[in-house]
Amino acid sequence: MGHHSCCNQQKVKRGLWSPEEDEKLIRYITTHGYGCWSEVPEKAGLFDLYLCNIPFPDAKYILYEFTLLAVLCMLDKLHEAFFQYDNVLVPNQKGRFVVMLEAGLQRCGKSCRLRWINYLRPDIRRGRFTAEEEKLIISLHGAVGNRWAHIASHLPGRTDNEIKNYWNSWIKKKIRKPSTSATTRITTLPNDHPSQFGYSSSQQDFLNNQDFAVKQQVPQDAIFSTNTSSPLFMFDTGSIEGSNGDNTIGRTEFLHESTELNTDTWQVNSHQQQVEAFPSQASFTNNTDSSYNLPPLTDSMGPMDAHSCNNMNMEGELGLECFQRQDLINEWVETQYPSYLFWDSADATLGGEEINVPNSSNIGAIISSYPSSL
DNA sequence: AAACCTAACAACCGCATCTAG
DNA sequence: ACTAGATGCGGTTGTTAGGTT
Known part of the structure; x- marks a missing residue:
């Protein structure tokens, strides 16, 4: 185990x-x-x-x-x-x-799963966290604690790993250094707030320092949406076609190729949720590169x-x-x-025997199998 | 220029949970 | 119901780039 x-x-x-x-x-x-x-x-x-x-x-x-x-x-x-x-x-x-x-x-x-989920997923959103995201993370963390996956589910494009790292490095540090005015401002919080959200006093300091509206209790329904029909993630065709980031540009090339082959929906989890993982071919109508005219893949x-x-x-x-x-x-x-x-x-x-390819110092080929249908 | 420090982030580890047989 | 394998998740470590001395 x-x-x-x-x-x-x-x-x-x-x-x-x-x-x-x-x-x-x-x-x-x-x-x-x-x-x-x-x-x-x-x-x-x-x-x-x-x-x-x-x-x-x-x-x-x-x-x-x-x-x-x-x-x-x-x-x-x-x-x-x-x-x-x-x-x-x-x-x-x-x-x-x-x-x-x-x-x-x-x-x-x-390792493949982790790499895909945390880095290669096409809908991944990279770059610094926005102030809104930061506030949301703090709010959610106060509500659910270190349930990073849960928190990440409320921040489209962000991964649990990313949020966790962010929390451990930046936010924690901020919380550790509350400003002197925090102790006075914290008194404006409702009395039942700490127990409701589980904030530590230092977390409350930080929230006050950020002028974060924790005075308004976030409805639990809003945080813990039970709407399982919402997709785990959606593919943002705009971000692809816009190619507004270095990573995006490189990835777009892959997607241009792959979309020719895959317009199906993806089964993204065990709950049979299906999402439109990639844009339809129509999204790339401007692509006239003939090298992308690849055959459709069938099982x-x-x-x-x-x-x-x-x-x-x-x-x-x-x-x-x-x-x-x-x-x-x-x-x-x-x-x-x-x-x-x-x-x-x-x-x-062929057919199961090892074959040394001539002049193949850069290949080092060992052939153990080839399609039986040949 | 080199050594050191630190922040950011990628990846691994181990446990919990799920699922198919 | 049980079990083994697969997957998900959170904690932790490792790596690296950039800044500082």
């Missing part, structure tokens, strides 16, 4: 999250939503969402094989993967491509083929166009990675 089982794994990474890890987690969650955090680490492979829903084995890298057409459909993304993550795109002699994808996160599910989607390509809203000419680009992609692979050997026996060597 106590330690989550997934945290006992030997190779679980600890400490600060890298941008790459964040990206993996964001991509996974924005596509699949979250339901079972313990599954997230192994499933949060980089391109799972673009390719197919295949369980990730316990290996650092995973091998997929795709038709040329599928590869061409994914070309933009594979380019990106190629350059950013040292993945490998190698055509074999059968006209099929082997795509090597970095496997999941070396984190425990608990049953296997490695893409010509049929799935036709489902990608790319019209009939696509197939021909794709094949016309075959020379281009071959040329591209040879130009960019002349030292890579073309893999011409993938079919024979």
